[in-house]
Amino acid sequence: MSDLLARIGFLQEGPFAIPRWTALFANIDVLRDGALITLLVASLGLVMALALGTAIGVMSTSHWRVPRALARVYVEFFQNTPLLIQVFMLYNAIPLIWPGLFIPVITIGVFGVGMYHGAYIAEVVRAGIQSIGRGQLEAALSQGFSYVGAMRHIIIPQAMRIVLPPLTNQAVNLIKNTSVIAIIAGGDLMYAGDSFAGRYGHYGPTYIVVGLGYFLMCFPLAIWTRRLEERTREA
Amino acid sequence: MDSFLNGPVIEMLRDPILYIGLGYGLLLTLQISGLSIVLSFGFGTVLGSMRYSKLPVLSQLATTYIEVIRNLPTLLLILVSYFVLGLPAMWAATIGLTIYTSAIIAEIIRGGLNSVSSGQWEAARSQGFTFLQSMRYIVLPPAVVKMTPAIVSQFVTVIKDSSFAMAIGAYELMFKGTILAAKYWKPSQIITIYVVISLVYFVINFTISTIARRMQTRMSAGRGSIGG
Numbered sequence A: 001m002s003d004l005l006a007r008i009g010f011l012q013e014g015p016f017a018i019p020r021w022t023a024l025f026a027n028i029d030v031l032r033d034g035a036l037i038t039l040l041v042a043s044l045g046l047v048m049a050l051a052l053g054t055a056i057g058v059m060s061t062s063h064w065r066v067p068r069a070l071a072r073v074y075v076e077f078f079q080n081t082p083l084l085i086q087v088f089m090l091y092n093a094i095p096l097i098w099p100g101l102f103i104p105v106i107t108i109g110v111f112g113v114g115m116y117h118g119a120y121i122a123e124v125v126r127a128g129i130q131s132i133g134r135g136q137l138e139a140a141l142s143q144g145f146s147y148v149g150a151m152r153h154i155i156i157p158q159a160m161r162i163v164l165p166p167l168t169n170q171a172v173n174l175i176k177n178t179s180v181i182a183i184i185a186g187g188d189l190m191y192a193g194d195s196f197a198g199r200y201g202h203y204g205p206t207y208i209v210v211g212l213g214y215f216l217m218c219f220p221l222a223i224w225t226r227r228l229e230e231r232t233r234e235a
Numbered sequence B: 001m002d003s004f005l006n007g008p009v010i011e012m013l014r015d016p017i018l019y020i021g022l023g024y025g026l027l028l029t030l031q032i033s034g035l036s037i038v039l040s041f042g043f044g045t046v047l048g049s050m051r052y053s054k055l056p057v058l059s060q061l062a063t064t065y066i067e068v069i070r071n072l073p074t075l076l077l078i079l080v081s082y083f084v085l086g087l088p089a090m091w092a093a094t095i096g097l098t099i100y101t102s103a104i105i106a107e108i109i110r111g112g113l114n115s116v117s118s119g120q121w122e123a124a125r126s127q128g129f130t131f132l133q134s135m136r137y138i139v140l141p142p143a144v145v146k147m148t149p150a151i152v153s154q155f156v157t158v159i160k161d162s163s164f165a166m167a168i169g170a171y172e173l174m175f176k177g178t179i180l181a182a183k184y185w186k187p188s189q190i191i192t193i194y195v196v197i198s199l200v201y202f203v204i205n206f207t208i209s210t211i212a213r214r215m216q217t218r219m220s221a222g223r224g225s226i227g228g
Helices: A002-007 A018-026 A028-059 A065-080 A083-097 A105-131 A134-142 A147-184 A189-200 A203-234 B007-013 B016-052 B056-070 B074-084 B089-114 B118-126 B131-168 B173-183 B187-220
Strands: none
Touching: A018 A028, A018 A189, A018 A203, A028 A065, A028 A105, A028 A147, A028 A189, A028 A203, A065 A105, A065 B131, A065 B187, A083 A105, A083 A147, A083 B131, A083 B173, A083 B187, A105 A147, A134 A147, A147 A189, A147 A203, A147 B074, A147 B131, A189 A203, A189 B074, A203 B056, A203 B074, B007 B187, B016 B056, B016 B089, B016 B131, B016 B173, B016 B187, B056 B089, B074 B089, B074 B131, B089 B131, B118 B131, B131 B173, B131 B187, B173 B187
C-alpha cells in the first residue's frame, strides 16, 4: 500500500502532499485554539451587534429628527466603509489619540464586527418595525392590551418572522468577517492557519482545514436561515 | 484639537506624494473591484441559471458550489488564490473576490427567478410561448426588478472587501494608505490618512448605495410587475 502511494507523485510532493497533511495534523491544536478565538470574537461580536443594531434600529423609527439622523449617519458610515479600515482605526488610531491605552486584539475584533454588523442589523430591525402597521398597535391598545402586552403578543411575534431570516444571515456574515483580525495578528482561526501555513509552506492542507472550520461554524446557521425563509414565505 | 490641525497635517495635505500614492491605490482598488464585478456578474448568472434549471446534475453542481463558497470568508478565498493557485497579487484578489461574489449573485438571481410564480410560467407556455419567449417577456421583467437593487448593493460589498487584498500585498487603496501612514509617522497625520481613505471609500460606496435605493423605490413603484 505504502509502496503504491510512494509511486503516485503528487501525493509525495506538491501543494497537497501527504507529508504536509501529517505535519498539519501533528499541529492541529494550533488551529483548534484559533477556532476557539474565532468563536469567542464571533459570539461577543454578535451580542454587541444585536444590542447596537436594536438600539439604532429603534432610533431610526423614532418620531424625533435628531435620533433618526444620528441612526442614519451611523448606518451609512459603517455600511459604506470597509470593515478593515474600521478595525485599523481601532488598532492604530485609538492608541495615538490616547497614548498608553492598550486594547487587546480580541476586543478590537469584537468592537469591529459588533459595530459593523450592528449597522446592518439596525436596518433589519427598522424594516421589521416598519413592516407592522401602526394600526395594529392602536387596535391592540384599544382592545385593552397594555403596551407591553401588545408588543409581546401582537407586534413582536409578527416582526420576528420578518426579522429572523436576515438576522441569521448577518450572523453568518459576522462569523466570516471575524477573519479580518488575522491581518492585525488576531490569533483567530484565519491567523493561526495563515501563520502555520506560512512558516512551513503547507498552504494547501491548512487552508482546506481552515475553510472546513469556517464552514462548520456557518453552514448550520445558513441552513436555519433557509428554513426560516421558507416558513416566512408559506405564512 | 490645536495639535491635531497645526503644522504636520496641513504639511502632509500639501504634499503631492500623498495624492499620487492614494491615487494609484484607488486605481488598483477600482481595477480589482471592477473586474470582479464584471466576472462575478457573468459567472453568477450562469451559476444562478444552473441552480434554477430542472436538470439535476447542473443544479446540484451549482448548489454545492454556492453552499460551500457562501460559508467561507472572502479573505480565505483571496489567500488561497494567492498562495495555492500562485496568482499574482492583483489577480489573486480579483479571482478570490469573484469566486465569492459569484455565489452571492447566483443566489440573488435564483431568488429573483423563483419570485415569479410557476403559474405564470405555465400560462406563458400554454399560450404557445417558447422557452426563450416566456423567459424574455414573462419571467425576466419582474425577476430583474426584484434582483437589480440586491446585485447593485453587492457591488458595494465587493469594493469594501477589495481592501482584504492588502493581506497579500496588493497596493490597493487600503494598503497604500497604511504605507503612507508609516511614511508620515506623526499621530495626527496617521489619523488624517485613515479619515481620508474612509472618505474615498464612503463617497464611492454611498453613491452606489443611493443608486441601489433609488432603483428599489422606483422599481417597486410598479414598472414591469403586477402587484409589486
